[in-house]
Amino acid sequence: KVEEAEEMLEKALSAGTKCMVAFENRWNPSVLKAKEEIDGGKIGHILALNGSLSDTLFVPLNMISWSARTTCGWFLLSHLLDLAYFLLGKRATSVYASGTKRFLKKLGVDTYDYIHVIVKYEDGSSGLFESAWCLPKAFPNIYDFRFSVYGEKGLLRIDLSYQMVETVTEEKYLWPQSLSVECNAKLICYPGFMLEKFIETIKYDEVPQPSFEDGLQNTRLLDAIHRSLVSSKEEKL
Numbered sequence: 001k002v003e004e005a006e007e008m009l010e011k012a013l014s015a016g017t018k019c020m021v022a023f024e025n026r027w028n029p030s031v032l033k034a035k036e037e038i039d040g041g042k043i044g045h046i047l048a049l050n051g052s053l054s055d056t057l058f059v060p061l062n063m064i065s066w067s068a069r070t071t072c073g074w075f076l077l078s079h080l081l082d083l084a085y086f087l088l089g090k091r092a093t094s095v096y097a098s099g100t101k102r103f104l105k106k107l108g109v110d111t112y113d114y115i116h117v118i119v120k121y122e123d124g125s126s127g128l129f130e131s132a133w134c135l136p137k138a139f140p141n142i143y144d145f146r147f148s149v150y151g152e153k154g155l156l157r158i159d160l161s162y163q164m165v166e167t168v169t170e171e172k173y174l175w176p177q178s179l180s181v182e183c184n185a186k187l188i189c190y191p192g193f194m195l196e197k198f199i200e201t202i203k204y205d206e207v208p209q210p211s212f213e214d215g216l217q218n219t220r221l222l223d224a225i226h227r228s229l230v231s232s233k234e235e236k237l
Contacts, residue, residue: 005219009212020198020208021215023082025160027190027197034149034156035087043151046088046125051080051147054132056139060109063142067133073099073115073225076131080147081119081221082210084129087149090121092221094236097228103134117225 012019025031037043053076060067067075085091099115114132121127135144145160167174180189201208224235 002216002220002223005216009216012212018198018202018208019212020194020201021082021210021212021218022191022194023079023086023210023214023218024191024194025079025083026086026210027193028160029190030158030160031083031086034147034158037156038087038149038151042154043149043156044153046149046151048125048150049084049088049127049129049148050150051083051127051129052131053077053080053143053145054114054130054135055143056135056137056141057107057133058137058142060104060111060133061107067104068109068111071099071112071115071226072131072133073097073112073117073222073229075133077115077117077129077225078218078222080129080131082214082218083147084119084127085214085217086210088121088123088125088127090123090125091217092119092237093122094120094234095221095224095228096234097225098232099229112229115225115229119221 011017038046055072055076059075060072081092095117097115097117099112101110101112103113104111111133113134114130117127117129119127119129141161143161147158147160149156149158180187180192182188186192198208200206220237224237228235
């Protein structure tokens with residue numbers, strides 16, 4: 001996978017193609033507020049990060065047909081790892097991972113139920129991240145997404161699971177709901193903000209962010225995570 005990502009980057013650069021990696025949480029208002037607090041020095045130097053992004057069984061069993069050919073790492077941890085890089089601004093240097101293949105395998109999908117990861121960064125900070133594909137289908141949301149940043153002066157907690165809008169009718173109860181709404185004939189949502197920014201980079205000949213290089217680094221980190229799952233050892237990047 002790393003070799004394929006490197007080949008994609010090489011061909012994109014040689015063709016002069018503008019590419020943006022769809023790490024849409026960089027446009028999420030909650031994440032942007034957290035970054036503003038961090039960059040403003042509100043919690044001081046970052047010591048550690050902790051994140052959890054998991055899906056219900058609906059995703060590996062019903063939503064995607066190729067779940068046995070991937071993992072919750074490739075599918076979910078990629079977003080946690082980019083979020084950590086976006087907020088911390090430091091590259092990873094090593095990783096240790098562990099995981100379990102049991103429940104989903106019994107259900108006919110040979111992939112990891114969950115993966116735990118410890119990442120060390122170049123400034124000495126560390127991150128503890130986890131992703132799972134075994135939340136019960138009765139969970140009120142298809143995903144559970146939480147992130148914490150520990151600093152010398154304080155703590156930031158981001159909860160991206162609860163969308164703050166509840167609708168209760170005589171027939172049903174809806175929570176949480178996506179905050180994608182139409183305003184002034186435009187779709188207001190952070191994936192939409194991401195797309196608008198990409199269009200602007202083409203229009204004004206800017207360098208797209210997240211860059212293809214960010215995506216390649218993310219792929220290298222995920223590759224090291226999956227090597228660690230097999231070796232049961234810390235893997236260097």
